[in-house]
Amino acid sequence: MHEFSLMADLLRKIEELARRQQAQRVVCVRVRLGALSHISPAHFREHFVHGAAGTCAEGARLEVETSDDPDDPHAQDILLRSIDVA
Incomplete structure (x- = not known):
């Protein structure tokens, strides 16, 4: 269930960013x-994919970058790098 709450938080951030840009939908995350x-x-x-269903991010392309540096200050994090909107 930990992943569910992380994804819900991430999708709230994505939706807020899309609203600020007055976007109809998110095309890439x-x-x-x-x-x-x-x-x-x-x-x-x-x-x-499951969490984005029914949101402005449904169907968005997802680009995932991974880090293998355990000493990185964000090693425990999932960071939203950017979104593209339409």
């Missing part, structure tokens, strides 16, 4: 998974 975030890109993608 870029995230960075820290080395200690404990989620694989494939697992993250599954949660994203």
